């Protein structure tokens with residue numbers, strides 16, 4: 001098995017960072033995306049809502065994807081101050097949306113609401129990056145599998161066609177902490193996640209403290225289809241470095 005031949009996804013989650021001035025930093029990434037170093041993978045940027053239009057214009061002539069970091073579950077316009085729905089994201093050029101990120105689960109999003117959001121995003125013809133993961137406490141109590149199982153079951157309830165869904169496995173304790181799971185644990189958890197799907201295994205990404213150093217061990221985990229990268233993705237050089245190291 002040669003990792004360099006595998007089609008991998010690299011999703012940049014910018015969280016609540018970035019301004020119009022950040023657009024300049026993308027030039028390097030655009031240039032890189034056109035080089036043959038990346039002909040076997042796909043870069044996807046998920047900036048804050050305020051930058052989606054500008055990013056999508058900037059990426060007009062290249063293969064870099066664009067996504068939102070969340071969306072409202074409503075399908076129509078409505079009196080929901082501060083919210084943006086999947087159709088609105090699609091309308092300004094997004095092709096992807098992250099749903100169920102633990103930073104939003106912590107603020108009250110539950111599996112049922114996440115399920116509604118995923119359905120609305122699929123109807124808007126967005127591809128969904130569906131985040132799941134256990135907290136440190138749940139891990140300590142050996143509840144990782146039951147938590148992931150429930151997140152998948154409820155989050156994807158009544159969704160027949162799962163071909164536009166990516167799973168991002170993000171252990172909550174690994175996000176922004178500098179810690180990553182042991183390789184064998186990560187491998188078996190990803191197998192477990194894939195085993196929850198009878199047909200058409202979803203693509204599974206790993207997220208949580210991915211950086212330019214640990215990518216050399218993470219890339220060896222050969223059931224992964226890519227990475228969801230927070231902190232390190234805001235720096236173009238680091239982001240490119242992670243992609244390059246995955247393929248060398």
Ligand code: PGA
Nearest residue numbers: 175176208209229230231
């Ligand atoms: P991190 O974030 O890479 O900064 O840990 C990952 C994420 O929250 O998606």
